[in-house]
Amino acid sequence: MILITGGLGFIGTHTARALVDLGEPCVLAQRRQPAEVPVPAEIVQADITDLDSLRAVGDRHEITGIVHLAGSMPWPPGPDQPIEAARRALGSLFNVLQVAQDWGVRRVGIASTIGVYGGVTADPFTEDLPLPMTSGHVIPAFKKIGELLADHLADAAGLDIVNYRIGAIWGPFGRPVDPFFAAPQLVHAAARGITPDVTAHAGDAIDLCYAKDCGRAIALLQLADQLNYRTYNVSSGRATSNAEVVAAIRKVVPDARIDLPAGGTAHPHLDITRVHKDTGYLPEYDTERAVADYLSWLRAGNPR
Secondary structure, three states, rough: EEEEEOOOOHHHHHHHHHHOOOOOOOEEEEEOOOOHHHOEEEEEEEOOOOHEEEEEHHHHHHOEEEEEEEOOOOOOOOOOOOHHHHHHHHHHHHHHHHHHHHOOOOOOEEEEEHHHOOOOOOOOOOOOOOOOOOOHHHHHHHHHHHHHHHHHHHHHHHOOOEEEEEEEEEEOOOOOOOOOOOHHHHHHHHOOOOOOOOOOOOOOEEEEEHHHHHHHHHHHHHHOOOOOEEEEEEEOOOOOEHHHHHHHHHHHOOOOOOOOOOOOOOOOOOOOOOHHHHHHOOOOOHHHHHHHHHHHHHHHOOOO
Protein backbone atom coordinates (compact mmCIF):
# COMPACT_ATOMS: atom_id res chain seq x y z
CA MET A 1 0.00 0.00 0.00
CA ILE A 2 1.41 3.37 -1.09
CA LEU A 3 1.18 6.40 1.19
CA ILE A 4 0.80 9.67 -0.72
CA THR A 5 1.37 12.84 1.28
CA GLY A 6 -0.72 15.63 -0.20
CA GLY A 7 -2.74 12.86 -1.81
CA LEU A 8 -5.78 15.05 -2.42
CA GLY A 9 -3.77 17.93 -3.83
CA PHE A 10 -3.51 18.71 -7.53
CA ILE A 11 -0.76 16.30 -8.54
CA GLY A 12 -1.52 13.94 -5.67
CA THR A 13 -5.04 13.27 -6.92
CA HIS A 14 -3.80 12.30 -10.39
CA THR A 15 -0.98 10.19 -8.96
CA ALA A 16 -3.40 8.33 -6.71
CA ARG A 17 -5.75 7.70 -9.61
CA ALA A 18 -2.87 6.36 -11.74
CA LEU A 19 -1.68 4.04 -8.96
CA VAL A 20 -5.19 2.71 -8.39
CA ASP A 21 -5.60 2.16 -12.14
CA LEU A 22 -2.37 0.14 -12.04
CA GLY A 23 -3.81 -2.02 -9.26
CA GLU A 24 -1.94 -0.45 -6.35
CA PRO A 25 -4.01 0.52 -3.27
CA CYS A 26 -3.25 3.92 -1.75
CA VAL A 27 -3.58 5.79 1.50
CA LEU A 28 -3.88 9.55 1.05
CA ALA A 29 -2.57 11.65 3.93
CA GLN A 30 -4.15 15.06 4.41
CA ARG A 31 -3.96 17.51 7.28
CA ARG A 32 -7.70 18.23 7.06
CA GLN A 33 -10.61 15.93 6.33
CA PRO A 34 -11.87 16.70 2.80
CA ALA A 35 -15.50 17.33 1.90
CA GLU A 36 -15.30 14.86 -0.98
CA VAL A 37 -12.84 12.24 -2.19
CA PRO A 38 -12.36 12.10 -5.99
CA VAL A 39 -10.20 8.96 -5.83
CA PRO A 40 -11.15 5.43 -4.66
CA ALA A 41 -8.57 5.37 -1.89
CA GLU A 42 -8.52 5.55 1.90
CA ILE A 43 -8.03 8.97 3.48
CA VAL A 44 -6.14 9.49 6.74
CA GLN A 45 -5.66 12.71 8.64
CA ALA A 46 -1.98 13.23 9.30
CA ASP A 47 0.30 16.21 9.81
CA ILE A 48 3.67 15.62 8.17
CA THR A 49 5.24 18.24 10.44
CA ASP A 50 4.36 15.97 13.41
CA LEU A 51 6.39 12.75 13.49
CA ASP A 52 3.99 10.98 15.87
CA SER A 53 1.04 11.86 13.65
CA LEU A 54 2.84 10.40 10.66
CA ARG A 55 3.92 7.29 12.54
CA ALA A 56 0.30 6.65 13.51
CA VAL A 57 -0.49 6.04 9.83
CA GLY A 58 1.88 3.07 9.89
CA ASP A 59 0.15 1.73 13.00
CA ARG A 60 -3.08 1.38 11.02
CA HIS A 61 -1.73 0.44 7.57
CA GLU A 62 1.09 -1.64 6.16
CA ILE A 63 2.86 1.00 4.09
CA THR A 64 5.16 -0.38 1.40
CA GLY A 65 6.06 2.85 -0.40
CA ILE A 66 5.76 6.62 -0.03
CA VAL A 67 5.12 9.32 -2.61
CA HIS A 68 5.87 12.62 -0.88
CA LEU A 69 4.03 15.43 -2.68
CA ALA A 70 2.83 17.59 0.22
CA GLY A 71 4.29 21.06 0.29
CA SER A 72 5.35 22.25 3.74
CA MET A 73 7.05 25.50 2.75
CA PRO A 74 4.36 28.21 2.91
CA TRP A 75 4.30 30.64 0.02
CA PRO A 76 4.54 33.49 0.45
CA PRO A 77 6.39 32.85 3.72
CA GLY A 78 5.40 34.81 6.80
CA PRO A 79 7.62 37.90 7.06
CA ASP A 80 8.30 37.35 10.76
CA GLN A 81 8.88 33.58 10.75
CA PRO A 82 11.33 32.63 7.96
CA ILE A 83 13.46 30.45 10.23
CA GLU A 84 10.49 28.59 11.67
CA ALA A 85 9.03 28.10 8.19
CA ALA A 86 12.32 26.64 7.00
CA ARG A 87 12.47 24.40 10.07
CA ARG A 88 9.00 23.01 9.31
CA ALA A 89 9.82 22.43 5.66
CA LEU A 90 13.01 20.49 6.33
CA GLY A 91 11.51 18.79 9.39
CA SER A 92 8.67 17.44 7.28
CA LEU A 93 11.13 15.85 4.86
CA PHE A 94 13.07 14.30 7.75
CA ASN A 95 9.82 12.96 9.20
CA VAL A 96 8.86 11.30 5.92
CA LEU A 97 12.28 9.72 5.56
CA GLN A 98 12.28 8.63 9.20
CA VAL A 99 9.02 6.70 8.88
CA ALA A 100 10.22 5.28 5.57
CA GLN A 101 13.19 3.81 7.40
CA ASP A 102 11.04 2.68 10.35
CA TRP A 103 8.56 0.91 8.08
CA GLY A 104 11.17 -0.52 5.72
CA VAL A 105 9.38 0.80 2.65
CA ARG A 106 10.53 -0.25 -0.78
CA ARG A 107 10.84 3.24 -2.27
CA VAL A 108 10.30 6.91 -1.41
CA GLY A 109 9.50 9.41 -4.16
CA ILE A 110 9.96 13.11 -3.44
CA ALA A 111 8.57 15.99 -5.50
CA SER A 112 11.11 18.45 -6.85
CA THR A 113 10.55 21.04 -9.58
CA ILE A 114 11.65 22.28 -12.99
CA GLY A 115 12.60 25.43 -11.06
CA VAL A 116 15.86 23.85 -9.88
CA TYR A 117 17.17 24.45 -13.41
CA GLY A 118 16.88 28.21 -12.96
CA GLY A 119 20.09 29.83 -14.22
CA VAL A 120 21.04 26.82 -16.36
CA THR A 121 21.48 27.75 -20.03
CA ALA A 122 21.28 24.28 -21.62
CA ASP A 123 18.37 23.14 -23.78
CA PRO A 124 16.96 20.63 -23.07
CA PHE A 125 17.33 20.27 -19.31
CA THR A 126 18.87 16.90 -18.47
CA GLU A 127 19.13 15.49 -14.97
CA ASP A 128 22.93 15.38 -14.99
CA LEU A 129 23.39 19.13 -15.57
CA PRO A 130 25.23 20.99 -12.78
CA LEU A 131 22.87 23.30 -10.91
CA PRO A 132 23.80 26.70 -9.48
CA MET A 133 23.99 26.94 -5.70
CA THR A 134 21.79 30.05 -5.71
CA SER A 135 18.07 30.31 -6.42
CA GLY A 136 15.79 33.22 -7.17
CA HIS A 137 12.76 31.68 -5.46
CA VAL A 138 12.21 29.93 -2.14
CA ILE A 139 10.56 26.83 -3.63
CA PRO A 140 13.40 25.69 -5.94
CA ALA A 141 15.88 26.67 -3.21
CA PHE A 142 14.30 24.18 -0.80
CA LYS A 143 13.85 21.57 -3.52
CA LYS A 144 17.60 21.70 -4.18
CA ILE A 145 18.27 21.27 -0.46
CA GLY A 146 15.84 18.36 -0.41
CA GLU A 147 17.56 16.66 -3.34
CA LEU A 148 20.95 16.97 -1.64
CA LEU A 149 19.60 15.59 1.64
CA ALA A 150 17.83 12.75 -0.14
CA ASP A 151 20.98 11.80 -2.01
CA HIS A 152 22.98 11.72 1.23
CA LEU A 153 20.37 9.80 3.23
CA ALA A 154 19.73 7.29 0.46
CA ASP A 155 23.27 6.03 1.02
CA ALA A 156 23.59 6.70 4.74
CA ALA A 157 20.21 5.21 5.71
CA GLY A 158 19.98 2.60 2.98
CA LEU A 159 16.81 4.06 1.44
CA ASP A 160 15.67 3.89 -2.17
CA ILE A 161 14.86 7.57 -2.77
CA VAL A 162 13.77 9.07 -6.09
CA ASN A 163 13.45 12.79 -6.88
CA TYR A 164 10.82 13.93 -9.39
CA ARG A 165 11.73 17.17 -11.18
CA ILE A 166 8.21 18.10 -12.23
CA GLY A 167 7.47 20.44 -15.14
CA ALA A 168 4.61 22.87 -15.75
CA ILE A 169 1.58 20.78 -14.83
CA TRP A 170 -1.98 21.76 -15.75
CA GLY A 171 -5.41 20.17 -15.97
CA PRO A 172 -8.31 19.11 -13.73
CA PHE A 173 -7.98 20.23 -10.07
CA GLY A 174 -5.22 22.66 -11.02
CA ARG A 175 -5.10 26.38 -10.44
CA PRO A 176 -7.18 28.36 -12.97
CA VAL A 177 -4.51 31.06 -12.93
CA ASP A 178 -0.85 30.09 -12.79
CA PRO A 179 1.80 32.80 -12.33
CA PHE A 180 4.31 30.98 -14.55
CA PHE A 181 2.32 30.00 -17.66
CA ALA A 182 -0.96 30.99 -19.30
CA ALA A 183 -2.48 27.70 -20.52
CA PRO A 184 -4.92 27.12 -17.62
CA GLN A 185 -6.24 30.67 -17.81
CA LEU A 186 -6.73 30.43 -21.58
CA VAL A 187 -8.74 27.21 -21.25
CA HIS A 188 -10.83 28.53 -18.36
CA ALA A 189 -11.67 31.68 -20.33
CA ALA A 190 -12.74 29.61 -23.34
CA ALA A 191 -14.91 27.39 -21.14
CA ARG A 192 -16.65 30.47 -19.69
CA GLY A 193 -16.91 32.36 -22.97
CA ILE A 194 -14.88 35.33 -21.78
CA THR A 195 -11.72 37.11 -22.88
CA PRO A 196 -8.73 36.01 -20.77
CA ASP A 197 -7.03 38.72 -18.74
CA VAL A 198 -3.42 37.73 -19.47
CA THR A 199 -0.20 39.49 -20.40
CA ALA A 200 1.11 36.42 -22.25
CA HIS A 201 2.39 36.31 -25.83
CA ALA A 202 1.69 33.76 -28.55
CA GLY A 203 5.32 32.67 -28.66
CA ASP A 204 5.71 32.06 -24.94
CA ALA A 205 6.57 28.38 -24.60
CA ILE A 206 7.26 26.03 -21.70
CA ASP A 207 7.26 22.29 -21.08
CA LEU A 208 3.56 21.79 -20.40
CA CYS A 209 2.58 18.39 -19.03
CA TYR A 210 -1.05 17.40 -18.63
CA ALA A 211 -1.83 16.37 -15.05
CA LYS A 212 -2.97 12.87 -15.97
CA ASP A 213 0.37 12.21 -17.68
CA CYS A 214 2.25 13.59 -14.70
CA GLY A 215 0.39 11.33 -12.27
CA ARG A 216 1.01 8.28 -14.45
CA ALA A 217 4.74 9.03 -14.71
CA ILE A 218 5.05 9.29 -10.94
CA ALA A 219 3.07 6.07 -10.47
CA LEU A 220 5.34 4.24 -12.92
CA LEU A 221 8.44 5.50 -11.12
CA GLN A 222 7.02 4.30 -7.82
CA LEU A 223 6.19 0.82 -9.12
CA ALA A 224 9.18 0.13 -11.38
CA ASP A 225 11.06 -3.01 -10.41
CA GLN A 226 14.40 -1.26 -10.77
CA LEU A 227 15.45 2.34 -11.35
CA ASN A 228 18.92 3.29 -12.53
CA TYR A 229 18.93 6.86 -11.19
CA ARG A 230 17.84 8.90 -8.19
CA THR A 231 16.52 11.86 -10.16
CA TYR A 232 14.03 11.93 -13.04
CA ASN A 233 12.43 14.69 -15.07
CA VAL A 234 8.65 14.31 -15.11
CA SER A 235 6.99 16.26 -17.91
CA SER A 236 6.07 16.08 -21.59
CA GLY A 237 9.57 16.32 -23.06
CA ARG A 238 8.73 19.23 -25.37
CA ALA A 239 8.03 22.95 -25.15
CA THR A 240 4.44 23.96 -25.96
CA SER A 241 3.68 27.52 -27.05
CA ASN A 242 0.61 29.55 -26.20
CA ALA A 243 -0.12 29.66 -29.94
CA GLU A 244 -0.44 25.85 -29.93
CA VAL A 245 -2.77 26.00 -26.93
CA VAL A 246 -4.95 28.64 -28.60
CA ALA A 247 -5.12 26.61 -31.83
CA ALA A 248 -6.21 23.55 -29.85
CA ILE A 249 -8.85 25.59 -28.02
CA ARG A 250 -10.29 26.89 -31.29
CA LYS A 251 -10.75 23.33 -32.55
CA VAL A 252 -13.24 22.84 -29.69
CA VAL A 253 -14.44 26.44 -29.26
CA PRO A 254 -14.13 28.10 -32.70
CA ASP A 255 -15.35 31.49 -31.46
CA ALA A 256 -13.05 31.61 -28.41
CA ARG A 257 -12.14 35.23 -27.69
CA ILE A 258 -8.37 34.83 -27.44
CA ASP A 259 -6.03 37.18 -29.30
CA LEU A 260 -2.47 37.07 -28.03
CA PRO A 261 0.22 39.43 -29.33
CA ALA A 262 3.10 37.98 -31.33
CA GLY A 263 6.51 37.36 -29.83
CA GLY A 264 7.37 35.83 -26.49
CA THR A 265 9.95 33.69 -24.74
CA ALA A 266 10.54 30.00 -25.34
CA HIS A 267 11.92 28.16 -22.30
CA PRO A 268 13.93 24.93 -22.49
CA HIS A 269 12.06 21.67 -22.11
CA LEU A 270 12.80 18.75 -19.82
CA ASP A 271 14.50 15.74 -21.35
CA ILE A 272 12.48 12.63 -20.40
CA THR A 273 14.83 9.98 -21.77
CA ARG A 274 15.55 8.57 -18.32
CA VAL A 275 11.95 8.07 -17.24
CA HIS A 276 11.07 6.59 -20.63
CA LYS A 277 13.92 4.08 -20.58
CA ASP A 278 13.36 2.99 -16.98
CA THR A 279 9.54 2.91 -16.89
CA GLY A 280 8.29 3.05 -20.48
CA TYR A 281 6.54 6.36 -19.77
CA LEU A 282 5.57 8.57 -22.68
CA PRO A 283 2.89 11.28 -22.58
CA GLU A 284 -0.53 10.16 -23.78
CA TYR A 285 -1.98 13.68 -24.02
CA ASP A 286 -0.74 15.95 -26.79
CA THR A 287 -1.88 19.58 -26.73
CA GLU A 288 -5.12 18.98 -28.63
CA ARG A 289 -6.19 16.00 -26.53
CA ALA A 290 -5.27 17.78 -23.28
CA VAL A 291 -7.22 20.92 -24.18
CA ALA A 292 -10.27 18.94 -25.27
CA ASP A 293 -10.21 16.86 -22.08
CA TYR A 294 -9.81 19.89 -19.82
CA LEU A 295 -12.57 21.83 -21.58
CA SER A 296 -14.90 18.83 -21.24
CA TRP A 297 -14.08 18.66 -17.53
CA LEU A 298 -14.81 22.35 -16.97
CA ARG A 299 -17.99 22.33 -19.07
CA ALA A 300 -19.26 19.45 -16.94
CA GLY A 301 -19.51 21.91 -14.06
CA ASN A 302 -16.19 21.34 -12.34
CA PRO A 303 -14.76 24.63 -11.08
CA ARG A 304 -11.12 23.90 -11.93
